[in-house]
Amino acid sequence: MAQHTAPQQKVDLGPGFWPVTIGLSIFNLIASYFIATTDLATYLPAAAAPAGEIDGLIKFMAVFGNAIFVYVTGFIIYFAIVWRRRASDAPDSIGIQVHDSPKLEIWWTAVPLVLMIALGVLSVKVWANLQSQSGDVLTMESIGHQFKYEFRYPKLKNSIYDEMHVPVGTPVALHVTSADVIHSFWVPQIRVKYDMVPGLVQTIRFTPNKTGTYPVICTEFCGTNHSNMAAKMVIDTPRDFNTWLTKQAQIQASGGGPVALTGGNAATGATLFSAKCASCHNANGGYEAKIVGPGLGKLASDPTHPMLVTGEKPDAAGISHILINGYQGPDKSQGKEGPSAGAMPNKAANALSNTDISNLTAYLLSLSAKKS
Amino acid sequence: MAIATAGHIGVASHHDHIHPEPQSFIGKYIFSIDAKVIGIQYMVVGLLFFIVSGLLAEIVRAQLLTPTGAIVSNDTYNGVYSLHASGMIWMTIIPLVTGGFGNYVMPLMLGQRDVAFPWLNLVAFWMFPVAGVLLFGSFLVGAPDAGWTEYPPISLQGPPGTSLWCVAIFLVGISSSLTGINFLVTIFKMRAPGMTFTRMPLFVWAQMATAMLNMIATTALAAALAALFLERQFDIPFYDPGRGGSPVLWQHMFWFYSHPAVYIMILPAFGIVSEVFATFSRKPIFGYKMIAFSSIAIALLGFMVWAHHMFTSGMAPWLQLPFMILTMVVAVPTGVKIFSWLATLWGGKIEFHPAMLFSLGFLIVFTFGGITGVFLSSVPADLYFHGTYFVVAHIHYVLFGGSIFGIYAGVYYWWPKMTGRMMSYKLGVAHFWATFVAFNITFLPMHWVGLQGMPRRVAQYRPEFQFWNDVESIGSFILAGSTLIFLYAIAESMLKGKKAPANPWGARTLEWQVSSPPPYYNFKKIPAVLTNPYDFGEPLPYVGLVRDASNPEHPSTGRASSGTPAHA
Amino acid sequence: MAVTSFSSLNTSHEAVHARYESVDSLYRETRDMRLLGFVLFLISDVVLFSAYIFAYLYLRNSVPNWPPINKDGHQLPRFDVAFAAINSCVLFGSGATMHFAMESWKHLKKPAFNMWMIATIVLGVLFLGGQAYEYHNAQVTWSGSTLGATFFTLTGLHGFHVFVGVIYLAVLYWQANKGVYTGSKYFGLTAGTLYWHFVDVIWVALFYLFYLM
Ligand code: HEA
Ligand code: HEA
Ligand code: CUA
């Protein structure tokens, strides 16, 4: 039935087909050249080993991705212009009735297939390097919490929060997992990320190669303050790193063990509170009952202030955290940043021992329990 | 061919028994079993949910005007974007492309009076608005806030609305599963005589592939949702790692559905643009068979790539490789389609009708989104891209630029058929250009912002990203404005649109061979089909069409005398 | 390119007509859609079961020991195979009686059909009773462990299918005796048989997974 009107002899591809094709090709060649010779790291800073390889992969994809996109778009626009219906055309005029062309179809199946094979091979190569075990010099752990990062070093008894240090030039194997919900560990300058999944340990391997301070970002939704969950990764020189590590060990040795989150004595806490805190805090009212700092009577049971001003949950961990570190910054207690209410002194300024902190925490939690 | 038997055109079978048209308002418009009415019901409700979900997106963009979050609290924000995505995917696109266009157009294209199981169709439809109300109603009890993917354990802690979300999605899931079965039977068993598989319009092929996905994948989602619901409400452990469950299990079950779901959303759009390209280029679709078969190939491959969403999630590393390779392979059949459409344009008499403009825009934007999809499929690269705005950009290039552009094209194309009225040509063109430009302003910078390190699902962000976020937000406000043009064009056409002839575009598929809108029974006699429907310049390949005043005979080539002007 | 219109078809009307008749006969052969619809429904039901079976295997493989420990910390026992085996035989027996019922119907033996149908229904009810007994005496709870969760969800889903099946068969029995079906038109019975065998086959998988594996 179908009538092929396309003549069997030389097909007339239409006005300007070859010039346009050549033009697009030249454009693609130039663009490819620029993509291939540009160092991605000038736009997207890199600071550790797999970054270079991954950038190479991305550049490879950008080259053919750009080429395909430019050809497709270029031909669409060009065809739409040359083959448009003109005012002079008869109302029932039709296009050239071709149905298919096996030769063309084989080409446009084969070329993408080959490209995909190339991409596959390259990806597998980079992937294999990511898995390689060789030379784990520094092995450490990071544990995600709502909404902070905990870091553990083999040489430190206790965990460090929200700031990690690694020495430049040393391969790192970072085991990541989570204490509550799924988080993720991502430093854009390293490129790779893995999710921190509760009950599962994954390993990120990288070798820092540029000192500096970089953001650790949580890219997996983990609750109200997912937006603000971040830590710092400091890449030190090996000397600075050792100094830092020694200092942390000393602090931990002098400060005694970790703060006990349970078993604090609320009665002792109450005495301590009237001595050290009552000048700034009301123990009876809710958040609004301010003296200098917010009222603490409904700390863990105030629906209008579901979080602490630090953005942490008002549980033992969150409360002891603010008692240890103090806090001054935006008020995140409503799940949204508000203006700072002032400065909460830290552990040293309030002269608190770890036991004091446990007791105060128990006392503060007991207040909320009574009121709710 | 089988042996000829005695018979005349339109043998007396139960297909020829024309049911009387219901006369009451309720029977005609509310609980109708006529696929055309149900199709329009899907479209109307879907459009409503599109506007709601779109307005939620505008809240998202307004919030992101400033780094600290301009208007709502973190918790509200999380609910807003979660419902934005859930609403767009399950309450807008899937119902529109399957229930909407599928019901209205497909039986007509097959030369039939209805789908295989009209009552089932009615039941499936009514689950959809109920589900939509439940979904958006969850705002009243605390909207689900862990994104449309609702990964446990965070979704186990989520507000009460999360359980409502499970119920709502379960309901639409069952609805689309039933629709899938219905459509498959319709396509396999109810084609007009002579309509062999290779004479089916490409839109029907697309619906067939989609129906397969709907029927199979959606049930797996139902299982996952039921388990999440049980765990939330009755403490039955499936996903909580503290109790021996596995959060990664949810991800497998969810993506086993949701990856095929993205093809559920795009394949019908492929079908729509195939029809539009043929009609407005006045050419047979190039490589008909390859386009038809590649839909099936994409559907099949679609079942084997789900874990590409989970490269960072903690599956065995070696498992990443087969998923990566298979994902890359999908680019090949999709490319075959893209190139075949390009070749269809070649040598055509291209008319820049709004439907055609949206299809051309689709081709450009979807190709872009597909290529970024290939970027994401490479494991080492995805370890960088995952969870950033780069992924958000990919999503919108394929979903807005793909599915929504396809839907717009479909609306402009079949509007006269569905309503019997013409739509303003000028408004359509304005709508296209405004949408196309605003779309790119909104979503193009997201690639860059994502590469620089902006994670997704954040209510606040680092100040250095503000500039591009503001650009995106302004783009999105223009995008919303462009939607108003569309709504206005609809209203204008309904109030004072010119009456549409049966076949304003001179198209050749069967739905254009009956009056606009078609009579209740579609075809007085079931026509017979002699060849495939895209040979412009040939006589129409149908026998047995009944012509009368409402459906006059007209030239099969070129355009009808009425309709829109032929443009230079 | 010549511009042709619909009317030109009339000139070759003869040829077209002949062709139309032949395709039409083909068309009528494929009219019965219900069977296909039902089979497709069963396929999507298989996916539902498969999803939970996948969940079961996944959870099973993600812990070092199976059966896992309960929420109160004690090691869960394995299920009692003996009782379940007997109960399975009841269900498989009902599959056989269903087969005989169908054969009887096809050979127009109404009394035999009635007898086999009733046997099937009784065996189905017996199986459900056995299930209930087993649930009652189970040492695992639904919410206690992943074993409990998957066990009760899967067997519960299956039990629900059997329950629906029993009602379905009862309706078919009633319809058959009301004269709804004839010796050549009995789609409802075919569907019922298919469904019942389907439920049987699913049970084979569940029995293996929970009792033998
Ligand atoms: C309509 C919906 C749709 C469509 C069609 C696609 C199509 C594709 N998608 Fe996309 N995708 C989504 C919707 C869609 N996606 C959504 C919603 C998400 C996010 C979910 C979430 O986390 O919230 C997502 C996420 C997503 C990820 C996970 C990212 C992450 O979270 O880390 C990946 C990774 O592989 C991916 C890949 C692909 C690929 C390879 C295709 C391919 O099918 C594309 C194929 C098309 C082309 C390639 C273009 C045309 C082809 C040619 C012109 C031929 C030549 C081309 C080449 C040789 C390259 N997508
Ligand atoms: C079909 C799918 C679809 C569509 C069409 C859209 C459309 C839009 N999306 Fe959406 N989006 C998703 C699917 C979609 N999105 C998905 C799956 C996610 C992932 C969510 C997740 O992470 O879980 C997402 C996430 C997402 C984010 C990231 C949120 C985050 O990670 O924090 C953003 C941010 O800008 C965004 C913006 C937009 C915008 C501006 C539009 C615009 O196109 C919207 C345009 C506006 C309209 C169409 C409405 C206009 C209507 C009117 C003005 C009518 C008013 C008139 C009356 C009242 C009568 N979307
Ligand atoms: Cu932790 Cu997001």
Ligand SMILES: [Cu+2]
């Ligand atoms: Cu996917």
